[in-house]
Amino acid sequence: MNSEAPNLENIFARLALGLDRSSSVSVSVQLRGALEYGIASGDIPPGTQLPSVRRLAQHLGLSPVTVSNVYAVLQEAGHVMGRVGNGTFVVDGGVSQHQAQALRKIERRIGELVRLGQEAGLSRAELAYRLSTAPERPGQVRVLMLGTFHDATEAYAGDIRPYLRPGDEILARTTEQLARDRPEGISLIVAPRTLSVEAQSYFPGLPIIGITLIPNEPTRVALAAISPQAQVAVVSYFPEFLPVMRAGILRFAPHITRVTSAVYDDDDLSTVVDRTDVLIHSTGAEDLRKDLRPDQIAIEYRHTPDSHAIETDLLPAIDACRGRLSDREEASP
Incomplete structure (x- = not known):
């Protein structure tokens, strides 16, 4: 792999281990999901x-056609972009651009504020004091999860809500x-x-923020408690989610x-579940629990938004929206 980024060696090594060639989910779908x-x-x-x-x-150990098709799907979804003659690169979410635009706008307004303060006979210290004691008038942002x-x-949505400001709102909707x-x-x-x-x-x-999801704390604790000798079955309701679950477990x-990996509607699912010591299932496959024996363990694989992603990706995007709302309020008569 890229010698300039040795940390990627481990990432792609885990990716190789995560591909289950015996699974009913095609290797191309697994690679895309991973x-x-x-x-x-x-x-x-x-x-x-x-x-x-x-x-x-x-x-x-795959066909170049398989990898090429996966890269094409990722590019169509906006996750990567190809640069002619240079290669394929992961796309930046664009939050830093919003931040840069917001900072430029702040700098322009600070200059205008200093000029107005000078015309009113205010020193920079007096202007700074008035600014520090001014009440906040942020726009209220309505977020859809x-x-x-x-x-x-x-x-x-509940995990994100504590990060929002008073007056902001987050709604939860399924597709x-x-x-x-x-x-x-x-x-x-x-x-x-x-x-x-x-x-x-x-x-x-x-604006749409693709939030980073990681296994939530109860899931991580449950995964850590599994015996290394246990036979584990990973069952996903959707084929596309199975590689994500496997990647999280490997991590x-x-x-x-x-x-052993399986999809909820696999014909041999009952055999897979019967042979397992620990069943790790996605949300939507809860009814598999009712047929488990007393000696079998079930873990629901649940995600939570990564707090780091909330801080670095989501909150700056919300602030950018807040700035646009405030601009509209100021522009309205």
Whole structure:
């Protein structure tokens, strides 16, 4: 891999281990999901150059056509971009651009404020004092958290809510709910990266933040408690989510080695579940628990927004929305 970024060696080594060639989910879907998770979790940060198609195919033992098709899908979804003659790079979410624009606007207004203060006979110290004691008039931002399952989406919104300012609002909606009821007055959309394109189709023109999700604390604690000798079955309701689950398990429970993957509607799912010691299932596959034996353990794999991603990606985007709302309030008669 890239010698200038040796930390990526471990990332792609985990990716290779995470591909389950015996799974009913195609290797191309697994590779796409694993790369999406790496980008969403920050393991593969914005600006990172991905290995060439031929190099990654050789490293993973896959056809170059398979890797090329996966790169094309990731590019269409907006996760990566190809630069002719240079390679494929992870796309920056654009928050830093919003921040830069906001800072330039602040600098212009500070200059105007200093000039007005001088005309009024105020020193810089007096102006600074008046600025420090001025009441805040921030715009109130209405955020929409978009997800697949109602309970999980409500939980994501609940995890984000403490980071918001008083007066801000965050709503939780599933894609199914949006087809029937589309809330008004939304300033910003937050969604898992896998739903970013769908979110854009519902709210064209609105800023969309693809939030980084990691296993929540109860899930991480439960994963850490699994015996290294346990036979583990990972079952996802959606095929696209299975690589994400496997990647999370490899990251937070690397001691687990005996893992079988399955999708909820696989024909041999009952056999897979019957042979397992620990069942790790996604939200939406809870009914698998009812047929477990007393000696089997079930863990629901639940995500939570990464607090680092909230601080570095989401909050700056909310502040940018707040600034735009304040500008409109000032411009209105």
